[in-house]
Amino acid sequence: MQKIKKRKIVSAKECKHDLKPHLELLFYAVDQGIDKYNQILSLFPVESRARALEANILNSKIIEAIQGSFSENWKFGKYRRFILRVNGYNILFKKLKNNDMPMNVRTKHVEAIENQYQLSLFENTSFSEVIEPIVFLGYKKDKWGTIIDTKLVYIDEGEIKWTISQSDITEEKNIVINPLSTNQPQISVRPQIRKGVKKSV
Numbered sequence: 001m002q003k004i005k006k007r008k009i010v011s012a013k014e015c016k017h018d019l020k021p022h023l024e025l026l027f028y029a030v031d032q033g034i035d036k037y038n039q040i041l042s043l044f045p046v047e048s049r050a051r052a053l054e055a056n057i058l059n060s061k062i063i064e065a066i067q068g069s070f071s072e073n074w075k076f077g078k079y080r081r082f083i084l085r086v087n088g089y090n091i092l093f094k095k096l097k098n099n100d101m102p103m104n105v106r107t108k109h110v111e112a113i114e115n116q117y118q119l120s121l122f123e124n125t126s127f128s129e130v131i132e133p134i135v136f137l138g139y140k141k142d143k144w145g146t147i148i149d150t151k152l153v154y155i156d157e158g159e160i161k162w163t164i165s166q167s168d169i170t171e172e173k174n175i176v177i178n179p180l181s182t183n184q185p186q187i188s189v190r191p192q193i194r195k196g197v198k199k200s201v
Contacts, residue, residue: 007116008088010133012162015089015152016169022070022086027150027166029069030093030137033062034147055095058147062093077121078109088132090121091152096138100153100160116156 016023037058044053063082067074070084077083084091092113094102104110112119118130136153151165 004115005118006156007118007131007133009116009156010154012154012164015133015135015154015162016164018087019089023164023169025069026066026084026086026091026137027169029065030062030139030150032069033065034058034139034150036065037061037147054145059093066093075122078123081121083121084137085129085132090129090132090134092134092136094136094138096136096140096149096151096153098140100138100151100163101155102136102138102153111158114155114158 010018019026037054040057040061041049041054059082063074066082066084070086073086074082074084082093084093092102094104097103109119113121113134116134120130121134122129133154136155138151138153139147140149142148149165151163153163154161
């Protein structure tokens with residue numbers, strides 16, 4: 001039986017280096033999408049929300065924000081999966097479980113993604129796409145329904161190998177990005193930022 005080929009294996013350090021020019025904007029765009037989602041969702045009384053309304057609005061607003069920030073790099077793949085291809089990476093967007101694994105219905109395609117197999121994400125593929133690593137940009141919801149803990153998650157062999165959180169990026173650069181601004185990112189230089197403590201700009 002022929003062995004299934006794997007995509008390029010990468011470490012967290014490699015990912016940070018490769019995506020360094022894009023990580024701040026990537027997290028910022030997701031924050032913008034979440035902010036717009038909160039604004040729209042507030043128009044619907046809790047008791048009047050149909051099933052999947054929240055998920056559909058959130059996904060659409062994140063997609064819209066990513067399309068606005070990376071206008072030349074996005075595409076819809078198989079099964080209408082939204083994919084950002086940037087600097088040699090395929091980035092998928094997904095809600096995460098408490099253990100940081102993406103919430104997916106188990107299929108052969110999902111298993112291929114979680115094992116970094118060279119299975120195309122698109123109907124019409126190129127060789128470069130099937131060797132580029134797949135990374136999830138995920139988020140969680142707390143018990144009040146607030147979106148929290150956005151992070152990059154890299155999975156191989158069906159297990160999480162590493163994650164990169166938004167705080168990892170901002171702490172390394174000693175900056176705080178204002179996700180509430182509707183204009184360009186407002187960045188403040190800070191001498192030190194403690195992990196887990198939110199500060200306003």
